[in-house]
Amino acid sequence: MTKEELQERFEFRNVKAEEADQAIEIENICFPPNEACSPKSMTERVSRAQETFLVAVDKETGKIAGFLNGIATHEEAFRDEFFTDITLHNRKGKNIMLLGLDVLPEYRGQGLASEIMERYLKREQEVGRKRVVLTCLDEKVKMYEKMGYKDLGISGSVWGGEKWHDMEYVL
Template identity: 30%
Template structure:
C-alpha cells in the first residue's frame, strides 16, 4: 500500500469512490472534488494499490474551530497556515473495508498534522462511527448544529495534537 496526495488525474476515481461510500445527497461530485484538489490536493490522503485508489480522506485547513456545511462547498476557504485540519470524509471502497486502509489513511493524516504543527483535527460522522474514530483519539463533542450536510445528523469529533 502506498499513501500519497491527490493530483488532477485522480479526480474521476475519487468521485467514483465517494459515490460508492456516501448517499447521493452527501457525496461530493467530480466537480466538487476537482475544486477541492485545486485548492488543497496536498490535504487528500490516498491509499493506493496496484489496481488504484482504494481509500482516501480529505479536508482543508482553517483557523475555524468547528466544521460547517459551507466548508464542503467552498474549498477556497482553505488556509494552509491554519491550526485545524478538517476532515470532510473518510472513504474506503466496500470490498476493501476492514483491511486496514482507512486506519493507514487516518494515521497518515495524524502524522502529517503533527509534522505541520496543527492544533488538531476535526471531523463529523454518524453516530455508529463514533467508536471507530475514538480509537484514534477523537473525542465526541455531540451532535453539531453547524452541519446538516445531506440532511443527516452529524456528530462532531476532535483530535487535539500534542508534540
C-alpha cells in the same frame, strides 16, 4: 493486515490532479447521494487542496483504494460550507476540517481506514496543525473514538439532512 502488509500493498501520498475522476467515483460508492461531495466540489478540492488529501494507492492495480480529505482553516467550528466552498481552504490554517474518509468496499475490514487516518494525523502534526475536526453519524462514533477522536456531541452540521456528531483530535 499488519502495518507492514499495508505498507507493502499500498502507496500513501497526496492526491494528484489527474485523479479527480477516481476520487469522485469513490466518493459516490462510499457515500449516499445526499451526503456525497458533488463532482464540482471534489474536483476543486483535488486541484486546490492536494496537501490535505491522503490517498492509498493499490500498488498492484495503480488505482486509489481509499482516501481522506479535508481543508485547512483557522476556524474552530465545523460548518457545512467547508464541503462546498474551496475558498475557505487556507494552506496555513492551524486546523483541519475533515470532509470524508472513503475506502472502497473491497478494501474494507483490513485496517486500511485506520492506517490512512494514523498517517494523516501524524503528517498534519508534523506540519504544525493543532486540531483535526470531523463530523460523523451515530454509528461511526465508536470507530472514530478508537482512532483517538473525542466526541463533542451533536454538530451544528445538517449536511445531507442528517444528524452528525462533531469529533475532535488534538494534535
